[in-house]
Amino acid sequence: MKAAAERRVAEAAARETMTKAVRTLGLPIDVDPGKALLDEIHWTAGHVAWLRDKVQELQDDDLVWGRASTEVGIGPEGPIDKTTEKADASVWYQLYLKEREHLAKVCSLALRAGIEERKVKLAESQGLLVADAIRRILGALGLTPEQQELVPVIVPRELRALASGNA
Template identity: 50%
Template sequence: MESAKPKCSGKRSNGEPCTKWPMKGQRVCNTHGGSSPQAKAAAERRLRTANAEQAVVTFGLPREVDPRDALLEEVYRAAGVVDFLRDQVQKLTADEVVWGKAEEVEKQAGEFPGIDVTHKASVNVWVELYARERKHLVDVCKAAIQAGIEERKVRVAEQQGALLAGVIKAILGDLDLTPEQAARVPEVVPRHLRAVA
């Protein structure tokens, strides 16, 4: 299979493209200046930039977050990971749960070149990950409960409810309802609020 990595961008003395591979992080090979101090410095900058870009993709950029919100986000994220891993574990056969490929070695030389595969009894990596993430989910749930996340959610809901009640009261006051209409408010408003709850 041919590599997608480009060859050296230099030219040979006859004007044809160089067929060598460029040095790591560079566009040219050793023959075409890859060993020069400025080429090495440029390569180092490119590699640092590529590593930083990959880190952003993998880990994300820093951001300000309330610790309680971060904890709640981690609960949701961990629950999603556990669901994904459970799906992977459920696809395994009973034998695959405790028996599988432990090592694969490619031998180029010797009397019998090829690939040696070693199987052994051990817990499947999907099962190990599933158990580890389930424990992590339980741990972050405990931390969230200890931090009063549920209590905070209830307080926020109560505050929103009080705010909504104040808005409704102000609207009803501005409408200048008749006594008959005002008498129906305790029945009509809660019914509509329950419909959207």
């Protein structure tokens, strides 16, 4: 009986640990590596911009001088409220530099993986699908010869406007 109780307690502790880990780290998901890399670039660029703002908010002295440690509480000799300062780069600046380094790294990985080339190929294949759909639509409309002569002028113009955001 005692062994079974100990096993139940151990299982409950293991379940609690697993639940905490899932809440903290999440569960695995299916992801396209190229998309994950681009997502990481976007997130990291956002982090860099946010940290840059934090660093720019610092006063000159705060950039290289700041709190190293703080002790507050009750010690053997009574109340403690002690702050130690030292010359060192601000934690915001250190985080900013690390995040910039990470951004450069993931951008380099994306370039080596040919992400931009894949995006161009995807756009080209989507363009071919759109062009084919337009041809089928125009063919099904039974246009007059005069209307058919306008197609090579109107369709490219409207697609260019769409691509430039002026549609």
